[in-house]
Amino acid sequence: MYSTFSNINDSFKLAWKHKILWILALLLVGGMNFNSFSNASNFKGNDSKKEDPRFNNFQIENPQGVVDKITSAESGSSVLAAASVSGEVENKIPELFQGIPSINFLGILSSLVMLVPIILLVALFWCAVSFLINVWAKGAYYSGLIKASNSEPYEFKDLGSEGKRNWKRYLKLSIYFFYKRLLSVLPVFGIGLILAAVNGAGTQSNAVNVIFGILMFAAILWAFVYNIRLYFVEQFSLRSIIADNVPTKSTYKLGWKYFKTRPGKSLKLALALMLVLPICMLVVFLPTGILAGITAFLVQQEVSFVLIGFVGLLAAITGGVTIAASAPFINNVASFSWTRLFLFIRESFDDKPAADPVEFMYKPEAANGQI
Amino acid sequence: MDKYSTVYKTAGFFRRYFAMVLDYLINMSVSFIPFLVTVFSAVESYLKSPPYFNPLSFVFPAVLLFLMPIVVFFYSWYFTHKFGGTIGKILFGLRIVDEGGVYMDKATAFWRMTAGYAVSSTFLGLGYFWAFRKKEDLTWHDRFLGTKVLTVGKPVWGIVALVLLKILFVVLVVYFIAVTLPLFLSIPSIAPVPLLGVAQPVL
Numbered sequence: 001m002y003s004t005f006s007n008i009n010d011s012f013k014l015a016w017k018h019k020i021l022w023i024l025a026l027l028l029v030g031g032m033n034f035n036s037f038s039n040a041s042n043f044k045g046n047d048s049k050k051e052d053p054r055f056n057n058f059q060i061e062n063p064q065g066v067v068d069k070i071t072s073a074e075s076g077s078s079v080l081a082a083a084s085v086s087g088e089v090e091n092k093i094p095e096l097f098q099g100i101p102s103i104n105f106l107g108i109l110s111s112l113v114m115l116v117p118i119i120l121l122v123a124l125f126w127c128a129v130s131f132l133i134n135v136w137a138k139g140a141y142y143s144g145l146i147k148a149s150n151s152e153p154y155e156f157k158d159l160g161s162e163g164k165r166n167w168k169r170y171l172k173l174s175i176y177f178f179y180k181r182l183l184s185v186l187p188v189f190g191i192g193l194i195l196a197a198v199n200g201a202g203t204q205s206n207a208v209n210v211i212f213g214i215l216m217f218a219a220i221l222w223a224f225v226y227n228i229r230l231y232f233v234e235q236f237s238l239r240s241i242i243a244d245n246v247p248t249k250s251t252y253k254l255g256w257k258y259f260k261t262r263p264g265k266s267l268k269l270a271l272a273l274m275l276v277l278p279i280c281m282l283v284v285f286l287p288t289g290i291l292a293g294i295t296a297f298l299v300q301q302e303v304s305f306v307l308i309g310f311v312g313l314l315a316a317i318t319g320g321v322t323i324a325a326s327a328p329f330i331n332n333v334a335s336f337s338w339t340r341l342f343l344f345i346r347e348s349f350d351d352k353p354a355a356d357p358v359e360f361m362y363k364p365e366a367a368n369g370q371i
Numbered sequence: 372m373d374k375y376s377t378v379y380k381t382a383g384f385f386r387r388y389f390a391m392v393l394d395y396l397i398n399m400s401v402s403f404i405p406f407l408v409t410v411f412s413a414v415e416s417y418l419k420s421p422p423y424f425n426p427l428s429f430v431f432p433a434v435l436l437f438l439m440p441i442v443v444f445f446y447s448w449y450f451t452h453k454f455g456g457t458i459g460k461i462l463f464g465l466r467i468v469d470e471g472g473v474y475m476d477k478a479t480a481f482w483r484m485t486a487g488y489a490v491s492s493t494f495l496g497l498g499y500f501w502a503f504r505k506k507e508d509l510t511w512h513d514r515f516l517g518t519k520v521l522t523v524g525k526p527v528w529g530i531v532a533l534v535l536l537k538i539l540f541v542v543l544v545v546y547f548i549a550v551t552l553p554l555f556l557s558i559p560s561i562a563p564v565p566l567l568g569v570a571q572p573v574l
Contacts (some may be wrong), residue, residue: 021513024491027486107426114430122437129444129485136486140515157470160515164482324494 002344004268008276011336015329016180018148020156024141025328025335027133031201060370132167135174139166143242145339162242169241172248177234185224187219232259232266235338236345243346269341284326291315379521381508382465384500387520394447394459396536402439406432411551418555444484452480456520462532464524470517479516487512495564531573 140163145153195212236271237255240246244254259266295312403571417424450457455466455474467483469475475483491511493500498511513519 023490023493023498027489088434111426111430115433118434120438122441125441133486133489136482137489156511156519160482160517163486163515164478165507 001342002265004265004272007255007269007337007340007344008272008333011333011340014148014216014336016331018144019146020159021141021332021335022325022328024137024144025331026324027137028141029327029331066242114311131174132171135167135170136163138170138174138238139163141335142238142339145335146239146242146343149336149339149343165251166241169248170238173237173241173251176248176252177230177237181227184223184230188216188223191216191219201249213356229259232263232270234341237268239339240344243342250295258342261344262341264311265345267343269337273337277330279325280330284330285319286321288315288319288322379466379523382520382522383499383508386463386465386526387460387508388524389526389533390456390459390463390465390529392459393533393536394424394457395463396533396540397445397458400536400539402435402443406439409435411555415555421472436555439442447546448480448484451475451484452477458519459529459532463526463529464522465520467518467520479518483512483516483518487516490515532554 022185070202140159141164143162144159147158191212193218195209198208220245233252233255235255237251237256240251240254241248244251246254291311294313295308295315298308298311410429412433413428416428447457450461451467452475454461455468460467469476469479492503501514502508502510507519509519
């Protein structure tokens with residue numbers, strides 16, 4: 001018999017048992033980043049700039065000396081020589097920069113005009129590749145979740161084949177959900193736009209503002225509730241693609257059907273996961289926290305640098321390993337919970353779509369429960 | 372080509388690693404070196420005569436920097452599909468085949484290059500080291516996509532190319548340190564602009 005507690009309990013066991021799915025879970029939560037190298041180098045660059053002693057407290061002393069040096073140098077390489085002289089800056093300093101050439105704004109502008117579209121196109125290309133990786137991983141991951149929940153055997157290759165087979169449908173579904181979410185927030189922007197137009201036209205009145213304020217609040221509230229419901233629907237639709245094998249739009253409708261059948265259970269599961277998963281994270285990160293606390297204590301006690309460094313390094317390694325292992329594990333627990341709820345709701349239907357997908361698709365919508 | 376999977380052995384980790392290094396060096400030499408050369412020439416022209424400097428001369432290196440990885444991506448995809456591997460792999464006598472023992476189709480080659488490598492890169496690249504685990508020498512991307520890398524010849528040309536490219540890179544680095552860098556350091560620079568009337572950090 002299904003219960004939320006037993007569902008989460010079993011999900012922990014399944015998540016621990018099926019470690020292959022950790023790989024895909026990590027891929028889905030963002031373990032891989034095309035731009036990681038450049039980010040690292042950027043970070044290093046910023047850091048090195050901050051630490052560069054030339055940028056700290058380097059002041060020109062004896063400004064008169066600077067000016068004299070410039071005026072005596074007269075031409076060519078005088079600027080560098082002047083800059084090397086130390087002195088405190090006064091208003092006479094503009095003379096130092098008379099030799100700097102004017103900036104070619106037109107050239108810079110035309111360079112940017114040429115570069116920006118290329119950079120945007122390149123960014124778009126890598127975003128598209130990342131998105132394709134994501135939809136492939138979804139196909140492999142949800143297939144693995146359903147097989148694991150049904151205690152069916154599977155291998156790496158089965159998951160990869162499912163990813164290859166279903167990526168287009170996951171792509172369509174992702175776009176479909178994005179479109180639905182976008183539509184849900186349009187009223188908010190629409191009301192804001194109308195309000196701005198009304199106020200801009202000069203017909204400002206408190207009553208109008210209050211009415212629009214209420215409308216705006218209602219629209220935000222509706223969008224919030226709708227998006228929460230859409231999250232539940234998405235959980236079921238993502239699994240329905242593999243389990244029911246119906247077209248994308250039917251998958252979306254099926255998602256609504258699954259959600260509406262047992263909305264209480266979905267809500268209960270979401271709340272339970274919101275409570276359990278943070279506690280689980282706290283427990284998992286306890287060793288890292290203790291080590292970080294010890295490091296802070298050692299720093300306070302001003303013990304030897306080597307000892308602080310060693311304990312700090314240990315804390316960092318423990319934290320890194322914990323993040324790498326716990327992120328996919330926790331994600332798997334949540335995913336298994338939703339999969340088990342999905343399978344439970346699906347089994348409760350009299351008319352199972354997977355029994356005969358073709359017949360199911362050709363039935364009137366009212367008959368197959370899509371309305 | 373079906374003979375591949377039955378006649379030839381799977382390639383070990385180290386041979387694949389060196390083939391990958393060779394590929395990196397080849398990709399670097401066709402993308403990064405032209406970028407550096409064009410950037411240095413642009414910077415040099417700016418330092419020599421700032422008033423006559425045209426900012427458009429930075430456009431070409433920037434375009435190179437952004438576009439070359441995409442060119443390399445498509446080249447790798449095409450070669451993997453058409454010839455069973457990139458130049459580095461071919462020179463090391465390696466061929467990637469699918470479970471049927473033939474070169475991969477376009478779709479499999481694409482997924483292997485993108486999703487496959489992404490999968491193997493998770494957990495600090497554990498998927499690549501998975502090749503050590505069993506006798507099949509299969510990484511995670513091989514396991515997920517049902518592919519394997521076979522040794523079809525001797526790695527002599529690969530080693531020669533690797534050594535030559537390494538020498539070339541060492542020569543370039545030495546040339547940069549010994550010739551280009553002093554040239555740049557000898558060109559007078561321009562001091563940054565501090566705000567007026569206030570003590571400001573200055574080079």
